[in-house]
Amino acid sequence: MSFHAVPVIDFSRASSTDPDERLALVKDIKDACTNVGFFYAKNHGVDAALLQNVTKAMKSFFAHPLEEKQKWIREGVAGYTPIQKLRHDPNQYGGDMHEAFEIKWELLDPLADSSRDDGIMSATNVWPDELPEFRLAALSYYHAVLDFGLSIFPLFALALGLPENFFDDKTTKPAAPMRLLHYPAQTGIIDDRTVGIGAHTDWQCFTLLWQDDVGGLQVLNQDNKWIDAPPIQGTFVVNIGDQLSRWTNDTFKSTVHRAINRTNVERFSIPIFFGSDYDVDIAPIATCVSEDRPAKYPSASLEIYSQSSFSAFAQFGCKVVVDSNSGRLFAQDAARAARSSPMSNSLIGELVSNSDLGFVFITFREHARTSSFIIVGSYSQRQYAPSGFAHPFSGLKTLGRLPLLSPQSPPLIFADFDGSSSNLGRNRSYALFNTSIQLSPSLSRHLCCAPVSPLHPFIDLSMSNPHYCTTMMYCLTRT
Numbered sequence: 001m002s003f004h005a006v007p008v009i010d011f012s013r014a015s016s017t018d019p020d021e022r023l024a025l026v027k028d029i030k031d032a033c034t035n036v037g038f039f040y041a042k043n044h045g046v047d048a049a050l051l052q053n054v055t056k057a058m059k060s061f062f063a064h065p066l067e068e069k070q071k072w073i074r075e076g077v078a079g080y081t082p083i084q085k086l087r088h089d090p091n092q093y094g095g096d097m098h099e100a101f102e103i104k105w106e107l108l109d110p111l112a113d114s115s116r117d118d119g120i121m122s123a124t125n126v127w128p129d130e131l132p133e134f135r136l137a138a139l140s141y142y143h144a145v146l147d148f149g150l151s152i153f154p155l156f157a158l159a160l161g162l163p164e165n166f167f168d169d170k171t172t173k174p175a176a177p178m179r180l181l182h183y184p185a186q187t188g189i190i191d192d193r194t195v196g197i198g199a200h201t202d203w204q205c206f207t208l209l210w211q212d213d214v215g216g217l218q219v220l221n222q223d224n225k226w227i228d229a230p231p232i233q234g235t236f237v238v239n240i241g242d243q244l245s246r247w248t249n250d251t252f253k254s255t256v257h258r259a260i261n262r263t264n265v266e267r268f269s270i271p272i273f274f275g276s277d278y279d280v281d282i283a284p285i286a287t288c289v290s291e292d293r294p295a296k297y298p299s300a301s302l303e304i305y306s307q308s309s310f311s312a313f314a315q316f317g318c319k320v321v322v323d324s325n326s327g328r329l330f331a332q333d334a335a336r337a338a339r340s341s342p343m344s345n346s347l348i349g350e351l352v353s354n355s356d357l358g359f360v361f362i363t364f365r366e367h368a369r370t371s372s373f374i375i376v377g378s379y380s381q382r383q384y385a386p387s388g389f390a391h392p393f394s395g396l397k398t399l400g401r402l403p404l405l406s407p408q409s410p411p412l413i414f415a416d417f418d419g420s421s422s423n424l425g426r427n428r429s430y431a432l433f434n435t436s437i438q439l440s441p442s443l444s445r446h447l448c449c450a451p452v453s454p455l456h457p458f459i460d461l462s463m464s465n466p467h468y469c470t471t472m473m474y475c476l477t478r479t
């Protein structure tokens, strides 16, 4: 049955001592996640003053001239993204009509908990020095919402018929980027094809979105009709992302949405995207699999990348191995290896594949403060990979060729899928795919890890820009 409105759920019941109230809350969450994939959370307990401070700070930031904001571009990492840089929906007209500032996990006091600073999604933030209050405002709000977000995982677990603590050990260091978004006012002749953020699904487990009172968020229902999700004072919009949808064998819906602001008033919103820890296997959860509803996804495959993005599998440094029995992909001693050879052109990757066909993904990240440079991203959006992985790469522009270590090696084609037609803006990602070779048991190939600059998006072994480096390699197999 299709939905025609986004339900509102009262979270004051989460702390109720009456078990029936809590059960009723869990039931509402379950209904919303299975039918709509979206709900409003009211009475979430996040202090309105924190929101006021962060919105004030973001408004001052975005009011700066473009040249100043551009200083804070750290592509694929954090910081500023200009208007029309992203294109969430490949079919949309023009780029996304919004600018963004992204913040990764960071403690207000960086010395307080060094255990968390593992370099995966932390320690990459930039803070505009012309706005001294910005960091405090953004991080205070961030941590308050993070706490609320983490408190939803047990409710999701109950809604899935799992023990309340099911997600606890899987969300100890969850990926949780926050984006401050500004959709500028539209003036003059407004093209009615302009979108603020094109149709897309979110990548991670779920998103908590604050939106101001301008409106413009829309959710696609099962009849392919856009349903408004208008602002409701004092609420967050919560939506399920691809990772939790996949993890729940599609029991929870990751629903397509977009935002349009063609008004002459500027709009602000703040999503925070909640992932899991990086080394969690997101094979379909047992309670979501039955004889009538067999597992739709293997334990690990390219689909994890193509549909669920990075968060569950973005941990590792260099050696990625596919287990032929389980089809599982895992990394060996990854982070340590990456740390031990920082910034070098040295060999850090070895790919071993037991299948006939594989893909390699390499993504690049700016060198993190901890010098454990990490990953991510990649091919994530569901609409690109509706039926497995045969199609998603077609039509990609070939940008260059990867110099291989051995002159006898057949060429690998290096293609950019984060360029002109891409939706993937959050992370600069590249696919390296073996159109001309087959990864087979007999093939164990070494690739070189090279510094790379976003300005020169090729793997070029002669480059040695100390600020950027290649990080990860993935090997994915058809199972």
Ligand SMILES: O=C(O)CCC(=O)C(=O)O
Pocket: 179, 181, 197, 202, 209, 211, 216, 217, 257, 258, 259, 269, 270, 271
């Ligand atoms: O600004 C909004 O209302 C939606 C933002 C969004 O969907 C996103 O950033 O993924």
Ligand SMILES: [Fe+2]
Pocket: 200, 201, 202, 207, 257
């Ligand atoms: Fe979204």
